[in-house]
Amino acid sequence: MSDAALIRVEHVSRYYGALCALRDVSFEVRRGEVLGFLGPNGAGKSTTMQIISGNLAPTRGRVWINGIDILDEPKRAKTHIGFLPEQPPLYRELTVDEYLRYCARLHRIPRARENSALDIARQRCGLTGVGSRLIGNLSKGYRQRVGIAQAIVHMPAVVILDEPTAGLDPIQIHEMRALIRELAAEHSVILSTHILPEVQAICDQVQIIHRGELVLKDSIEGLTRRMQGASLRVGLRYPPALSALEAIAGVHGVEVLEDGAFRLYCTGPEMADTVVRHAAEQGWGLYELSPERLSLEQIFMELTRSEPVAA
Amino acid sequence: MLIFTIAARELKSLFLSPLAWTILAVVQIIIAYMFLIQLDTFVQLQPQLAAREGAPGLTDIVVAPLFGNVAIVLLLVAPMLTMRLISEERRAQSLTLLFSAPLSMTEIILGKYLGVLAFFFIMLALIALMPLTLLLGGGTLDAGKFGAGLMGLALMIASFAALGLFMSALTSYPGVAAVSTFGVLLLLWIIDWAGDKGTEASGLFAYLSLVRHYESMLKGVFNSADVVYYLLFIVTFLVLAIRRLDADRLQH
Numbered sequence: 334m335s336d337a338a339l340i341r342v343e344h345v346s347r348y349y350g351a352l353c354a355l356r357d358v359s360f361e362v363r364r365g366e367v368l369g370f371l372g373p374n375g376a377g378k379s380t381t382m383q384i385i386s387g388n389l390a391p392t393r394g395r396v397w398i399n400g401i402d403i404l405d406e407p408k409r410a411k412t413h414i415g416f417l418p419e420q421p422p423l424y425r426e427l428t429v430d431e432y433l434r435y436c437a438r439l440h441r442i443p444r445a446r447e448n449s450a451l452d453i454a455r456q457r458c459g460l461t462g463v464g465s466r467l468i469g470n471l472s473k474g475y476r477q478r479v480g481i482a483q484a485i486v487h488m489p490a491v492v493i494l495d496e497p498t499a500g501l502d503p504i505q506i507h508e509m510r511a512l513i514r515e516l517a518a519e520h521s522v523i524l525s526t527h528i529l530p531e532v533q534a535i536c537d538q539v540q541i542i543h544r545g546e547l548v549l550k551d552s553i554e555g556l557t558r559r560m561q562g563a564s565l566r567v568g569l570r571y572p573p574a575l576s577a578l579e580a581i582a583g584v585h586g587v588e589v590l591e592d593g594a595f596r597l598y599c600t601g602p603e604m605a606d607t608v609v610r611h612a613a614e615q616g617w618g619l620y621e622l623s624p625e626r627l628s629l630e631q632i633f634m635e636l637t638r639s640e641p642v643a644a
Numbered sequence: 645m646l647i648f649t650i651a652a653r654e655l656k657s658l659f660l661s662p663l664a665w666t667i668l669a670v671v672q673i674i675i676a677y678m679f680l681i682q683l684d685t686f687v688q689l690q691p692q693l694a695a696r697e698g699a700p701g702l703t704d705i706v707v708a709p710l711f712g713n714v715a716i717v718l719l720l721v722a723p724m725l726t727m728r729l730i731s732e733e734r735r736a737q738s739l740t741l742l743f744s745a746p747l748s749m750t751e752i753i754l755g756k757y758l759g760v761l762a763f764f765f766i767m768l769a770l771i772a773l774m775p776l777t778l779l780l781g782g783g784t785l786d787a788g789k790f791g792a793g794l795m796g797l798a799l800m801i802a803s804f805a806a807l808g809l810f811m812s813a814l815t816s817y818p819g820v821a822a823v824s825t826f827g828v829l830l831l832l833w834i835i836d837w838a839g840d841k842g843t844e845a846s847g848l849f850a851y852l853s854l855v856r857h858y859e860s861m862l863k864g865v866f867n868s869a870d871v872v873y874y875l876l877f878i879v880t881f882l883v884l885a886i887r888r889l890d891a892d893r894l895q896h
Contacts (some may be wrong), residue, residue, distance in 0.1 A: 388743045390893040422741035424653075425659040438649045438743040485739065626699040 337400070338411075339490050339521040340385060345394030347380055347545075354380045355391070355546045363544070364490070367517045369536030370525035377545040379419055382495045385523065386416040399490050407556055412440065415489040415520075419496050420552045421480025425469030429460055429479055432468055433486055440487035450486055455626050457512065458482040474505040481509075486517065486628065492609035498531060510535050529630055541636055548636045559632060567608060568621030581611055582617040594621065646747060650755025655762050658725070664763065667721050673772060678713050679774045682706045703786040707775045708862045710794045714771055715858060718764075718801050719829050725763065726808025727822035729756050730889070734816040738890075749889045753882060764801045768794070789864035796861030799874035802852065803885055804829060806881040813888040829854070 338361040347355040350456050355377045362368045367445035387403045387410065396403045404409040413481075424432055433454060437447050444518060455461050455632035458478040463471065477497065497513065498506045510551055513535050516522055526532060532539050533607055538554050541549040551559065570593065572578075578587045578595060586598035596606065605622060658664040686705045693699040733739040742752050772794055780786060807828060812821040836853035838846055850856050857870035 386744050388740055388893065408746045408748060414744060416740065416744040418737065418740045418744075420737040420740075422736075422738040422744075424657065425736075427653075429825060435649065436741065436745075437655050439646060439742070439747065441646070441746065478793055563650060 337364070338362065338397075340397055341397040342381075342385065342530045343395050343397075345381075345384060345391045345396065347377075347384060347389070348392045355384070356546050358394075358542070358545075358547055360540060360547065360550060362491075362521050362523060365517060365519075366538055367513065367522045367524070368538045368540065369532035369534045370523060370540055370542060371527065371529065371532055372525070372542040373527060376542045378542060379495055380545075381542065382416070382418070382493050382523070382525060385491075386418075386476060386493050387411055388418070389415070412487075413490040415482045415484030415487065415492045417484045417492075417494045417497060419499070421476055422483070423479060424466045425467070428465050428467055429455075429471070430464040432479065433482055436483045437486050440488055446535075450488070452484040454482040457515065459483065459508065459512075461492060466575055474501050477501060477505075477509070481512065485520070488519070490522045492522045494522065494626055496526055497524055498526065506531075511577065529633060541633060544634065549632070556624065556632070559627070564625045565599060565608060566590070566594060566596055566621065566623045567612075567619070567624050568592070569612065570618030570620055571616060571618055573615065577615075582605060583607060593613060596625070646749050647758060649808055650742070650747075650752065651758035652760060654729070654759025656764050657820045664725065667724060668767060668770070671717055671721055671767060674717055675710070675714055675760055675771055676774065679706070679710055682710050683750065690736045691792075701779055701786060702783050703775075703789045707785065707790055707793060710775065711797055712859075713885060715855075718767075718797075718804060720826075721807055722764070722801065722804035723811075723822040723825035723829070726728070726760055726805055726825060727812055727818040729760060729809050729812040730885075731812045731815050731818045731821045734892075735818075743893070753809065753886045753889060757805060757882060757885075759800060760805050760809065764805055765798065768798060768801060771797075783786070786864070792861045792864045792866050795866075796858045796870075799861075799871065800805040800858055802855065803874050803877045803881075806878040806885075810885040810888065813885040824860055 340360075340362040342361070343359050345358045346353070358377075358381060360368075370378050370381065380389065380430050385403075390404065397549070398410040399413045401410040401413070409548055423433075427435070430451065433451050434447065438449050442450050455464060458481050460475070460478055460482055463475060468476060471479065477500065479496065481494065484494065498509050510531065513522055513524065517535075517537075523538060524536070533556075536553060539549065540547055552564060566585050572593050572595070575589070577586055578584065578597065579600070580596075583604050584597050584599045588596040588598070590596055597604070605624065609619065610624065611617070672894065683706055689705065693701075730739070733742075775785065775790065804825075808821070808825040811825040811828070812818070814824070815821050832852060832854045834853075836850045836856055839848045851873070857873045860867055860870055
């Protein structure tokens with residue numbers, strides 16, 4: 334059971350009238366994984382989250398939560414979900430404790446365990462001192478925490494967070510990330526964001542969604558590999574002819590930079606060896622060699638800039 | 645029971661808003677004034693009544709007209725209490741909390757309905773206390789007529805609440821919900837004006853009228869057809885509200 338998929342999304346599409354918000358999206362999330370959902374505004378992140386959480390019915394496709402079909406048995410499936418929508422669903426006129434108690438009851442936590450569940454949720458979300466304050470009087474950051482506490486109070490297998498760090502200050506963002514990492518120990522977490530470093534900081538899996546389609550599905554390691562070794566920056570005191578550089582096996586492109594520097598486009602970081610050997614053998618006077626990293630931003634831009642296939 | 649959890653929160657939130665307290669106070673003042681006027685009428689008529697055999701008593705002269713007026717006052721205030729039930733939550737996007745919890749739409753609607761109904765019954769209890777004070781002064785009430793009238797009032801306000809809940813489920817603007825609820829209630833109130841012509845259609849209009857069924861109860865006539873009318877009314881609009889809420893997931 335431990336590595337079974339907790340969330341399975343198969344061929345989900347969603348249309349708003351003629352507008353296609355989501356086109357044939359499929360993916361899985363396993364226990365203990367943090368999946369980052371990246372995409373520009375309006376890409377379909379929130380739609381996906383609403384569908385997984387059962388707030389929105391897909392036009393086509395199926396969603397299983399912990400092996401339970403959310404369309405066939407919504408009540409059973411929803412017991413395994415904690416959902417923080419983009420706008421935390423709070424009642425401003427209640428205090429934090431009253432609100433969390435209400436959430437705990439909605440999720441059928443037995444009365445005997447209610448207090449301990451509340452304690453844990455409060456503690457994890459840093460709400461220990463504000464239990465008796467009105468939600469309406471809390472700052473945005475604290476409201477966001479209450480929103481998260483609401484999503485985890487019943488210890489669901491799956492936690493879905495839609496832009497959990499939106500509107501928080503840098504310290505709060507840092508705390509929020511630590512909290513999400515902590516949650517991943519016991520829950521599967523899906524979070525959406527348009528902040529790229531956030532994904533690198535907290536996710537195991539990354540999916541980039543653009544105009545309703547998944548354009549990239551990779552693990553963080555895969556993504557890191559993708560980012561590394563795409564090119565080498567080489568500085569040579571006695572540069573040979575361009576053709577000599579292009580002739581090195583594994584190099585599939587050379588760009589001339591200023592001051593005798595070149596950018597070699599090649600397949601992997603291990604190419605550095607080959608380049609050093611060539612430089613030493615032929616006396617090119619190598620003084621600089623650095624692997625260049627594609628930033629996540631660059632990958633993101635590359636993937637999302639391309640025009641989608643005409644529908 | 646989760647229905648009661650939702651109902652309790654609904655009731656609590658009502659009492660946390662100044663609107664509910666204001667409405668309770670205003671209604672109480674207006675109805676107290678009406679009650680005093682009816683009482684005054686009774687006191688003036690009393691010498692004549694005492695001389696007659698089988699004259700109408702306190703219940704006929706004070707309670708029945710009072711309850712008739714109460715229904716009109718409730719017609720005015722009910723939309724203001726029901727308008728926020730769902731539309732406000734939809735607007736603040738807190739409805740997601742209920743949609744994400746392991747609840748059926750039926751539980752959500754019934755919870756909300758019972759919550760607001762509890763408020764209306766509290767209001768009704770306060771109103772019923774006024775004629776009951778007559779007993780303290782040595783007056784006598786016809787328990788049957790009083791009970792039938794109170795029951796009619798309860799069924800009437802339960803119908804108002806069901807319609808208001810449905811209207812609130814239709815929109816995300818509380819104001820729109822209030823106006824539409826008021827409009828439909830008023831139309832159903834006056835629909836039997838077309839029912840005096842004696843034609844076949846007029847019979848239907850008379851049956852649809854909210855008032856017709858209430859009037860017979862005020863006279864102390866307990867007719868199961870009237871009760872069925874109100875129950876059908878309530879069930880219809882609750883089912884429609886459930887259907888409407890369900891359609892939220894399929895929106896656009």
